[in-house]
Amino acid sequence: MERLLDLAAAHRRDGHIDAALEACYLALSVAPDDTGLHLALVELYDERGWAALATEKMDLIEALVDLVGEAEAIGRVAAARSDRA
Numbered sequence: 745m746e747r748l749l750d751l752a753a754a755h756r757r758d759g760h761i762d763a764a765l766e767a768c769y770l771a772l773s774v775a776p777d778d779t780g781l782h783l784a785l786v787e788l789y790d791e792r793g794w795a796a797l798a799t800e801k802m803d804l805i806e807a808l809v810d811l812v813g814e815a816e817a818i819g820r821v822a823a824a825r826s827d828r829a
Contacts, residue, residue, distance in 0.1 A: 745774045745781075752784065761792050779809060779817045783824045790828065802828065 752767035768785050775781060782805045789798035802825055809817040 745771050745778070748774070749781070749784070752788075756788065756791070761788055764788055765792070779805065779814075779820055783820065786824065786828070798828070 748767050748771040752764040752771070755761070755764035755767060765785070765788050768781060768788065771778070771781055782801065786798045786801050786805070789795075789801065802821070806821050806825065809821050
């Protein structure tokens, strides 16, 4: 998964958002419960101009981490939401 995330970051740096999204989607097949990966997708959706999809994903992530109750994940999601505002 780390290689896929590195690949996504490299594509993002190069301005290849679609390729970065594809790498993240592949990483989801390996780690579907990784909060950081889902937050990376929110950022990519925003960069792609898909604000509604980014907001929807953020809402879902927030609901899921609240259900699980992981304090670290809750803090990361709250920080990401505040960064988007």
